[in-house]
Amino acid sequence: MYRVLITDPLSDQGIERLIEADDVEVVKKTGLNPEELLAEIEHADALLVRSQTKVTAEVIQAGKKLKAIGRAGVGVDNIDVAAATSRGVVVVNAPDGNTISTAEHAFAMLIALARNIPQAYRSTINGEWKRKQFVGVELHKKTLGIVGLGRIGTEVAKRAHAFGMNVVAFDPYLTAERAKKIGVTQATLDELYAQADFITVHTPLTKETRHLINREAFEKMKTGVRIVNCARGGIIDEHALLEAIQAGKVAGAALDVFEQEPPGKHPLFDLPQVIVTPHLGASTVEAQENVAIDVSEEILHILRGEPFKNAVNLPSIPVELQEKLAPYQTLAESLGQFIAQAAPGALHALTVTYSGELTELDTAPLTRMIIKGALSYHLSDVNYVNAPFLAQQRGVNITEQKTSQTRGFTNLVTVEITTDQAQRKVSGTLLNGLGPRIVKVDEYPIDVVPEGHLLLIQHLDQPGVIGRVGTLLGTRDVNIASMQVGRKQIGGQAIMMLTVDKPVSPDILAQLAQLDDVQSVREIDL
Ligand SMILES: NC(=O)c1ccc[n+]([C@@H]2O[C@H](COP(=O)([O-])OP(=O)(O)OC[C@H]3O[C@@H](n4cnc5c(N)ncnc54)[C@H](O)[C@@H]3O)[C@@H](O)[C@H]2O)c1
Numbered sequence: 126m127y128r129v130l131i132t133d134p135l136s137d138q139g140i141e142r143l144i145e146a147d148d149v150e151v152v153k154k155t156g157l158n159p160e161e162l163l164a165e166i167e168h169a170d171a172l173l174v175r176s177q178t179k180v181t182a183e184v185i186q187a188g189k190k191l192k193a194i195g196r197a198g199v200g201v202d203n204i205d206v207a208a209a210t211s212r213g214v215v216v217v218n219a220p221d222g223n224t225i226s227t228a229e230h231a232f233a234m235l236i237a238l239a240r241n242i243p244q245a246y247r248s249t250i251n252g253e254w255k256r257k258q259f260v261g262v263e264l265h266k267k268t269l270g271i272v273g274l275g276r277i278g279t280e281v282a283k284r285a286h287a288f289g290m291n292v293v294a295f296d297p298y299l300t301a302e303r304a305k306k307i308g309v310t311q312a313t314l315d316e317l318y319a320q321a322d323f324i325t326v327h328t329p330l331t332k333e334t335r336h337l338i339n340r341e342a343f344e345k346m347k348t349g350v351r352i353v354n355c356a357r358g359g360i361i362d363e364h365a366l367l368e369a370i371q372a373g374k375v376a377g378a379a380l381d382v383f384e385q386e387p388p389g390k391h392p393l394f395d396l397p398q399v400i401v402t403p404h405l406g407a408s409t410v411e412a413q414e415n416v417a418i419d420v421s422e423e424i425l426h427i428l429r430g431e432p433f434k435n436a437v438n439l440p441s442i443p444v445e446l447q448e449k450l451a452p453y454q455t456l457a458e459s460l461g462q463f464i465a466q467a468a469p470g471a472l473h474a475l476t477v478t479y480s481g482e483l484t485e486l487d488t489a490p491l492t493r494m495i496i497k498g499a500l501s502y503h504l505s506d507v508n509y510v511n512a513p514f515l516a517q518q519r520g521v522n523i524t525e526q527k528t529s530q531t532r533g534f535t536n537l538v539t540v541e542i543t544t545d546q547a548q549r550k551v552s553g554t555l556l557n558g559l560g561p562r563i564v565k566v567d568e569y570p571i572d573v574v575p576e577g578h579l580l581l582i583q584h585l586d587q588p589g590v591i592g593r594v595g596t597l598l599g600t601r602d603v604n605i606a607s608m609q610v611g612r613k614q615i616g617g618q619a620i621m622m623l624t625v626d627k628p629v630s631p632d633i634l635a636q637l638a639q640l641d642d643v644q645s646v647r648e649i650d651l
């Protein structure tokens with residue numbers, strides 16, 4: 126039974142699939158203080174949050190069974206993603222479900238700002254009738270500057286067009302083709318500042334975007350510009366915004382998000398030009414249901430070991446590619462496990478070479494499986510998420526390459542490692558209908574199913590050596606299920622690969638290594 130802990134308010138309809146799942150126990154505990162969260166997380170297999178819960182490294186560390194963190198929404202800045210990655214915890218979000226709601230909210234804020242709606246409302250219900258004071262400006266024929274033309278920025282652009290606005294956009298990843306398709310003028314930030322009557326930001330909060338809109342930026346803007354932030358507090362320097370409004374440079378600002386949330390009594394709130402909402406961008410019935418459904422499904426997939434798509438700390442793999450790579454996963458992982466056990470010493474470098482039909486695919490996910498397999502021999506907490514991170518942390522040099530040399534196989538994966546004591550190579554293939562096979566170890570051709578208990582023995586190709594190995598194992602009650610011998614030339618270096626029915630004890634391994642003409646013995650468990 127998987128325990129899924131939910132610590133922020135989520136739509137009940139949205140989490141129905143989790144509640145109905147036979148293998149899941151849902152525990153809803155909102156408003157936990159940090160100590161309570163640390164206590165609860167200890168028993169959770171998955172954690173589901175919105176933007177309120179701060180999922181710190183300490184929380185992730187305390188989650189001894191934690192496999193997944195689901196964010197019912199877009200921004201993951203309340204989650205220490207790096208800490209999750211290093212612990213092998215998958216972080217998934219729901220990037221699409223609240224796009225429309227947030228774009229509509231940003232547009233609502235834009236109109237409210239242009240027409241002083243919140244200020245006029247407050248004045249009117251207080252018994253005043255100040256028609257002159259609340260004269261606004263039209264959006265029609267004005268220029269809207271959009272900083273960050275992703276999902277939400279693009280939806281805002283569409284709405285701006287409907288209102289007859291010119292749209293200029295800055296996004297470092299915006300191509301000329303995409304700008305043309307959306308109907309926006311691509312601009313540098315400085316050009317955008319110089320042209321825009323309204324500026325709305327729709328970027329994530331990152332090192333680059335923190336205080337992107339600062340004092341220098343305000344200086345480059347038109348006098349009378351109006352600013353909207355429904356993305357993240359911190360993208361706009363609130364202190365610089367306050368000064369720019371007081372100086373008359375900025376005519377008004379509409380803010381849904383703040384550097385500190387909740388912001389408490391903020392100096393910006395004393396300015397009549399500022400209108401605010403309490404982080405409501407995604408707060409619609411529809412968006413909350415969408416994101417909760419999306420993230421619940423993702424969590425179920427992760428817990429059940431099924432494919433999932435919106436991982437924040439894993440590269441996304443298109444479904445068609447997932448389907449093509451799926452049959453190779455076992456081969457990839459077992460080649461990694463095999464090679465790590467075949468070579469003694471600390472791993473320095475691992476090179477994977479793909480050939481045959483695999484050269485046409487994006488093989489990065491298979492390399493990840495190989496790294497996982499190789500590291501799992503040395504480390505206990507390695508998984509598909511943290512394997513490349515752990516390899517990098519330990520200074521292992523990973524190389525992936527492709528070659529047209531097929532050596533007669535329709536597909537071939539070769540893994541070569543260098544440790545501080547040895548260098549070894551193993552090649553495997555996926556035989557149509559028969560599954561994975563190891564077809565070469567170093568330069569010796571063999572044919573072995575990569576599973577169970579294997580003995581890899583390096584020896585001299587001399588009469589009697591095979592018999593001596595067989596006799597020793599037999600007398601020590603170790604049954605040999607299969608045996609393969611590979612050699613390059615008669616009487617030269619050779620390898621023996623045995624599949625045995627049970628693990629072989631260290632003293633038997635030591636005795637095997639002492640036999641005449643036997644040079645080395647490695648036990649490999651797959
Ligand atoms: N107020 C809310 O309730 C609410 C709701 C949903 C999303 N959001 C926030 O809105 C933001 C955007 O969400 P989205 O779904 O559109 O994300 P997205 O990833 O689709 O788009 C973000 C865009 O920002 C661009 N970008 C990144 N760095 C940039 C930079 N330095 N300058 C300019 N552009 C840059 C990216 O290229 C991308 O196109 C996120 O921060 C998200 O957390 C807020």
Ligand SMILES: O=C(O)[C@H](O)COP(=O)(O)O
Nearest residue numbers: 175176177198199200407
């Ligand atoms: O990044 C998001 O998805 C929004 O900020 C929504 O946050 P919320 O789930 O706390 O409303």
